[in-house]
Amino acid sequence: xxxxxxxxxxxxxxxxxxxxxxxxxxxxxxxxxxxxxxxxxxxxxxxxxxxxxxxxxxxxxxxxxxxxxxxxxxxxxxxxxxxxxxxxxxxxxxxxxxxxxxxxxxxxxxxxxxxxxxxxxxxxxxxxxxxxxxxxxxxxxxxxxxxxxxxxxxxxxxxxxxxxxxxxxxxxxxxxxxxxxxxxxxxxxxxxxxxxxxxxxxxxxxxxxxxxxxxxxxxxxxxxxxxxxxxxxxxxxxxxxxxxxxxxxxxxxxxxxxxxxxxxxxxxxxxxxxxxxx
Amino acid sequence: xxxxxxxxxxxxxxxxxxxxxxxxxxxxxxxxxxxxxxxxxxxxxxxxxxxxxxxxxxxxxxxxxxxxxxxxxxxxxxxxxxxxxxxxxxxxxxxxxxxxxxxxxxxxxxxxxxxxxxxxxxxxxxxxxxxxxxxxxxxxxxxxxxxxxxxxxxxxxxxxx
Numbered sequence: 001x002x003x004x005x006x007x008x009x010x011x012x013x014x015x016x017x018x019x020x021x022x023x024x025x026x027x028x029x030x031x032x033x034x035x036x037x038x039x040x041x042x043x044x045x046x047x048x049x050x051x052x053x054x055x056x057x058x059x060x061x062x063x064x065x066x067x068x069x070x071x072x073x074x075x076x077x078x079x080x081x082x083x084x085x086x087x088x089x090x091x092x093x094x095x096x097x098x099x100x101x102x103x104x105x106x107x108x109x110x111x112x113x114x115x116x117x118x119x120x121x122x123x124x125x126x127x128x129x130x131x132x133x134x135x136x137x138x139x140x141x142x143x144x145x146x147x148x149x150x151x152x153x154x155x156x157x158x159x160x161x162x163x164x165x166x167x168x169x170x171x172x173x174x175x176x177x178x179x180x181x182x183x184x185x186x187x188x189x190x191x192x193x194x195x196x197x198x199x200x201x202x203x204x205x206x207x208x209x210x211x212x213x214x215x216x217x218x219x220x221x222x223x224x225x226x227x228x229x230x231x232x233x234x235x236x237x238x239x240x241x242x243x244x245x246x247x248x249x250x251x252x253x254x255x256x257x258x259x260x261x262x263x264x265x266x267x268x269x270x271x272x273x274x275x276x277x278x
Numbered sequence: 279x280x281x282x283x284x285x286x287x288x289x290x291x292x293x294x295x296x297x298x299x300x301x302x303x304x305x306x307x308x309x310x311x312x313x314x315x316x317x318x319x320x321x322x323x324x325x326x327x328x329x330x331x332x333x334x335x336x337x338x339x340x341x342x343x344x345x346x347x348x349x350x351x352x353x354x355x356x357x358x359x360x361x362x363x364x365x366x367x368x369x370x371x372x373x374x375x376x377x378x379x380x381x382x383x384x385x386x387x388x389x390x391x392x393x394x395x396x397x398x399x400x401x402x403x404x405x406x407x408x409x410x411x412x413x414x415x416x417x418x419x420x421x422x423x424x425x426x427x428x429x430x431x432x433x434x435x436x437x438x439x
């Protein structure tokens with residue numbers, strides 16, 4: 001399968017990328033591991049690709065002012081193997097290891113995954129649970145948007161056509177924070193049939209995010225409130241599981257019916273809460 | 279419109295004008311005639327097209343040749359050293375790690391990436407690393423043994439040095 005013809009520009013800086021984006025029907029090419037398969041199937045046929053794979057500054061992973069800052073073009077493997085991530089954000093190392101397969105992790109990028117916003121992608125749940133802020137740049141300047149306001153629907157985000165994601169910023173979780181990513185894997189694609197990311201702080205605050213369950217990843221306020229400040233025991237976990245997914249329009253497809261996917265999501269929330277409570 | 283690329287493949291430098299939509303696997307097979315890299319599913323699922331780009335296992339049916347500009351590429355043809363088989367190639371031979379052989383180049387290139395990061399992998403590590411490589415003869419058991427053979431062989435070689 002061969003993509004439809006397109007014009008190609010490789011850029012060295014974010015400013016060059018933004019300038020190139022002013023052309024209509026232009027797509028950013030990062031790792032290409034969602035875009036190229038879609039172009040090969042001709043589901044997508046942009047007139048022009050702007051390759052940001054050569055912008056080394058976008059691949060940085062660093063600690064800055066109490067935050068972990070991950071460049072948008074860092075690959076899943078870059079993140080998973082990085083010592084800062086292993087030390088401060090084990091949630092991201094654990095979750096990244098479940099994305100696709102080894103070869104996909106070597107090329108797919110966190111920014112690409114967030115921009116694509118596949119309803120079953122892994123990063124959306126992880127960035128939501130970690131209180132991440134996503135930095136976007138356009139030729140008009142820079143804005144930072146909380147992950148909770150970024151995902152707006154099926155393959156839809158707050159990202160505007162003239163913007164690119166530059167960084168993902170996560171407040172360094174205080175010592176004693178526990179987290180986990182629990183995922184029921186679609187065995188062929190390795191996407192989540194349902195998955196749950198949990199971050200539990202020492203003050204009892206508990207962030208709970210789902211992916212693979214609805215049109216976009218989301219924080220589950222009902223489940224969070226049910227468990228907030230409570231010791232994690234069988235009774236409180238049961239209450240949180242019962243409170244989860246209230247008012248959520250759960251997706252059904254030929255892999256998982258609505259009741260089955262809802263059941264899976266609750267089972268994986270239960271597993272996650274038991275894990276952070278252990 | 280053609281774009282000029284410069285790549286090093288198995289230690290040899292090449293320079294070509296290519297169409298931006300040319301996939302790297304097509305460049306390797308149809309332009310450089312390195313047909314050891316196979317096209318299986320053509321959808322980045324099966325892993326038959328796995329090569330190394332700057333040392334990292336890559337499904338090159340999902341990479342454009344233009345993205346590889348300036349990169350150092352190794353294919354299955356570049357893995358042996360002056361006729362001496364790589365321990366993984368030897369392992370697949372010794373442990374009967376192939377039946378029809380179609381998936382073998384991709385399996386070996388992915389396993390080579392694993393052994394760079396994890397020289398003594400457990401069976402579970404090997405199976406997880408080979409998640410993205412399908413063997414339609416279903417010969418996974420001996421493939422795992424072949425990788426274990428190679429890991430052992432590489433460890434012994436290190437001791438000798």
